[in-house]
Amino acid sequence: MTTPLLRLVDPVTVPVPDLDAGLDCYATALGHDLLWRNDELGQAGLRCPDGLTELVLSTGLPDAPNWLAEAAETVIAAGGRMISPPVDIPVGQVAVVADPFGNPLVLVDLSRGRYRTGGSGRVTGVDQHQEPDRPGDVDQP
Secondary structure (H helix, E strand, O other): OOOOOOOOEEEEEEEOOOHHHHHHHHHHHOOOOEEEEEOOOOEEEEEOOOOOOEEEEEOOOOOEEEEEOOOHHHHHHOOOEEEEEEEEEOOEEEEEEEOOOOOEEEEEEOOOOEEEEOOOOEEEEEEOOOOOOOOOOOEOO
């Protein structure tokens, strides 16, 4: 393979008991800007100001870095194994694989675009585009 598979970390998932409590801590007390909020999924995205990584608060996912990558098969061909096959998410797909050493890798494919949000940060849809300029960027009217 000539092009590295793992492009960058986006996002880092942090489990929280509920979104309001998580936002009170990470947005209000720690100062991270809200990018988007999807109550249906129990998730909210926050900006990390000095990089490209997004912080995602989640009521249903474990803590883990998520890698922008689109080829779980490549990890499997390198001696890894499938932990959770690709499933559809509003912005693309997500799969979990393990490398040959047993390390889990959450692979996120943003092929459907990025969340579109309203003024309050609530998700109003998905904007399709070829390649994100910066992970975590969303359009806010």
